[in-house]
Amino acid sequence: MSTPKAFSTIVRFVAMGAILTLGSHARAQTDPLPSWNAGPAKQAIVSFVKSTTTQGSPQFVPVAERIATFDQDGTLWVEHPMYSQVMYVLESVPALVKAKPELAAVAPYSTVLEILKGDRAALAKLTMPDLEKLAAATLTGMPVETFAADSKKWLAEAKDPRWKKPYTELTYLPMQEVLKYLRANGYKTYIVTGGGQDFVRQDSETVYGIPPEQVVGSAVATTYGYDKDHKPFLTKEPKLLLNDNNAGKPESIHLMIGRRPVMAVGNSTGDQQMLEYTKDGGGARLAMLVLHDDAKREYGYGPAQGLPDTKVGNFPQALYDEAKKDDWVVISMKDDWKKIFAFEK
Amino acid sequence: MSTPKAFSTIVRFVAMGAILTLGSHARAQTDPLPSWNAGPAKQAIVSFVKSTTTQGSPQFVPVAERIATFDQDGTLWVEHPMYSQVMYVLESVPALVKAKPELAAVAPYSTVLEILKGDRAALAKLTMPDLEKLAAATLTGMPVETFAADSKKWLAEAKDPRWKKPYTELTYLPMQEVLKYLRANGYKTYIVTGGGQDFVRQDSETVYGIPPEQVVGSAVATTYGYDKDHKPFLTKEPKLLLNDNNAGKPESIHLMIGRRPVMAVGNSTGDQQMLEYTKDGGGARLAMLVLHDDAKREYGYGPAQGLPDTKVGNFPQALYDEAKKDDWVVISMKDDWKKIFAFEK
Numbered sequence: 001m002s003t004p005k006a007f008s009t010i011v012r013f014v015a016m017g018a019i020l021t022l023g024s025h026a027r028a029q030t031d032p033l034p035s036w037n038a039g040p041a042k043q044a045i046v047s048f049v050k051s052t053t054t055q056g057s058p059q060f061v062p063v064a065e066r067i068a069t070f071d072q073d074g075t076l077w078v079e080h081p082m083y084s085q086v087m088y089v090l091e092s093v094p095a096l097v098k099a100k101p102e103l104a105a106v107a108p109y110s111t112v113l114e115i116l117k118g119d120r121a122a123l124a125k126l127t128m129p130d131l132e133k134l135a136a137a138t139l140t141g142m143p144v145e146t147f148a149a150d151s152k153k154w155l156a157e158a159k160d161p162r163w164k165k166p167y168t169e170l171t172y173l174p175m176q177e178v179l180k181y182l183r184a185n186g187y188k189t190y191i192v193t194g195g196g197q198d199f200v201r202q203d204s205e206t207v208y209g210i211p212p213e214q215v216v217g218s219a220v221a222t223t224y225g226y227d228k229d230h231k232p233f234l235t236k237e238p239k240l241l242l243n244d245n246n247a248g249k250p251e252s253i254h255l256m257i258g259r260r261p262v263m264a265v266g267n268s269t270g271d272q273q274m275l276e277y278t279k280d281g282g283g284a285r286l287a288m289l290v291l292h293d294d295a296k297r298e299y300g301y302g303p304a305q306g307l308p309d310t311k312v313g314n315f316p317q318a319l320y321d322e323a324k325k326d327d328w329v330v331i332s333m334k335d336d337w338k339k340i341f342a343f344e345k
Numbered sequence: 346m347s348t349p350k351a352f353s354t355i356v357r358f359v360a361m362g363a364i365l366t367l368g369s370h371a372r373a374q375t376d377p378l379p380s381w382n383a384g385p386a387k388q389a390i391v392s393f394v395k396s397t398t399t400q401g402s403p404q405f406v407p408v409a410e411r412i413a414t415f416d417q418d419g420t421l422w423v424e425h426p427m428y429s430q431v432m433y434v435l436e437s438v439p440a441l442v443k444a445k446p447e448l449a450a451v452a453p454y455s456t457v458l459e460i461l462k463g464d465r466a467a468l469a470k471l472t473m474p475d476l477e478k479l480a481a482a483t484l485t486g487m488p489v490e491t492f493a494a495d496s497k498k499w500l501a502e503a504k505d506p507r508w509k510k511p512y513t514e515l516t517y518l519p520m521q522e523v524l525k526y527l528r529a530n531g532y533k534t535y536i537v538t539g540g541g542q543d544f545v546r547q548d549s550e551t552v553y554g555i556p557p558e559q560v561v562g563s564a565v566a567t568t569y570g571y572d573k574d575h576k577p578f579l580t581k582e583p584k585l586l587l588n589d590n591n592a593g594k595p596e597s598i599h600l601m602i603g604r605r606p607v608m609a610v611g612n613s614t615g616d617q618q619m620l621e622y623t624k625d626g627g628g629a630r631l632a633m634l635v636l637h638d639d640a641k642r643e644y645g646y647g648p649a650q651g652l653p654d655t656k657v658g659n660f661p662q663a664l665y666d667e668a669k670k671d672d673w674v675v676i677s678m679k680d681d682w683k684k685i686f687a688f689e690k
Contacts, residue, residue, distance in 0.1 A: 144599060197603065232618065234599050251569055254579050255564055255587075258546045276577045
């Protein structure tokens with residue numbers, strides 16, 4: 001063992017190990033958030049992750065408690081000009097009308113057919129009760145497996161008219177990086193969405209690496225029953241069980257996760273209570289809001305900071321002021337994001 | 346490198362690696378279920394785990410889909426003579442009466458005080474509406490954190506009268522082994538209980554290694570609000586949101602997990618639909634029922650197979666017959682379990 005030859009062999013082995021170790025160390029030192037510009041938002045994320053995951057840090061959080069919750073629409077992917085689940089509802093109407101042709105002449109089905117023919121202005125004619133009626137007709141009344149197959153198919157095929165790409169490609173690259181960075185540091189990432197959880201669960205794993213059991217969303221009741229062969233199945237009922245918006249977000253987080261998140265990210269009034277609840281937990285907490293202030297690369301809406309007003313993903317000045325007062329971080333898409341979509345050159 | 350000395354050094358390294366590998370292989374070969382007697386139940390579990398986790402097996406289940414759900418009361422721990430959460434409700438009454446002394450003379454509070462003084466027969470006087478009233482008074486109306494602290498304290502201190510041990514020590518060792526065996530093979534283990542999820546979540550991690558977010562149970566609605574300092578908190582409301590018994594089990598599994606389990610274990614009619622739903626999923630599925638047929642070491646009740654009838658954890662002959670017909674495995678505590686509790690000699 002102590003001859004020079006044997007020694008050199010050992011040195012080779014040790015050196016090889018050292019190179020492998022240094023290699024992984026060097027990799028760990030590369031920027032985990034390359035699509036973010038240097039600035040307070042990026043800095044806040046990196047500092048938060050370091051302080052909550054470094055052993056001995058006064059803000060250390062045990063792995064089991066590392067829960068981070070993300071709104072989806074407008075936070076993880078594009079929500080303008082209309083939430084993609086609403087597009088699913090509208091685009092499911094032709095199949096409904098095919099099955100029941102008499103619906104073609106009845107509002108709101110007739111209005112939807114006009115919209116789908118290209119009459120975008122007709123969209124404004126749809127009232128909230130219209131949308132509720134359409135949602136009940138397209139999202140409920142079928143076995144959960146049927147809905148899963150239909151919505152999965154739509155998500156694979158439907159395209160956003162502006163980018164001519166599947167909605168599932170309109171996710172924000174900087175947020176995908178945050179999700180991965182958190183998971184690489186022992187965080188469990190959850191989607192907490194006002195959208196339907198049965199809808200979002202269809203592709204959360206492939207799109208975000210988030211498994212269905214980590215998707216919390218609005219939900220209707222289901223009813224267990226049997227078919228004629230005594231085969232059990234669950235039917236989606238037109239009865240809202242969880243409205244996962246506003247106060248519904250912390251309520252659903254308690255119900256579905258049972259722990260208060262350490263970090264939460266949203267982009268509108270629907271996320272306000274989730275962020276308040278998260279930030280108030282004591283210790284290191286990170287609350288963030290995405291501000292859509294990049295009309296050129298994506299969309300510009302608020303009305304905070306003088307941006308155009310909107311009904312879809314409303315971010316009023318009062319929410320902006322609460323964020324500043326309570327030390328939440330506002331992410332400027334324009335200033336903080338080097339690249340918004342993975343497909344950008 | 347090719348001198349005999351160098352060669353022998355490499356051999357040493359390789360041999361060391363082989364020994365380490367063989368060592369872990371040998372460990373993997375030791376019995377994962379030492380508290381189980383050899384028999385069809387143990388065999389069914391081992392075969393199921395092997396066939397669903399061996400690459401290339403026709404019944405292989407990807408890691409992401411390895412979901413196993415376990416009822417708690419009577420399946421993972423003792424439920425006789427009374428569910429421990431009911432004991433929590435009863436034993437919380439003195440504190441209620443202390444806060445409102447006028448309740449001492451009013452039924453059902455007065456009845457509970459008699460029971461706690463030792464008059465066990467008075468337990469029979471409590472009707473279902475009485476229990477609902479007591480549950481509402483002791484499980485709701487407070488912030489979720491207050492309930493969490495109270496129930497955690499009780500679980501740490503309260504003792505079962507027969508064994509004079511904390512309820513949390515009355516878990517079944519053979520089931521603890523199954524939970525660990527499944528997790529070692531990539532399964533995510535869930536509790537799906539008719540008990541309150543806020544109650545069970547207090548110690549599921551320490552007692553079973555199951556984190557709170559993997560506990561699905563009955564749940565009341567909560568309401569988000571603010572205290573006088575604008576500090577947000579959630580209040581438990583006397584309004585049942587999820588009744589996680591019977592059909593409620595598969596309904597809640599869909600809501601909370603969003604995947605059909607591959608394996609499910611229960612012990613009473615409350616678990617019937619969960620087992621049907623699991624077994625009907627196609628591919629390899631394992632459904633099991635624990636039969637309490639060991640009056641000596643634990644309790645004997647059914648009324649299946651001529652065992653004494655009971656209201657707590659009822660296992661009727663019809664359920665036994667369904668199990669036999671549909672290829673569910675009935676676990677005999679008497680025959681299949683070598684040891685029931687970890688504290689047994």
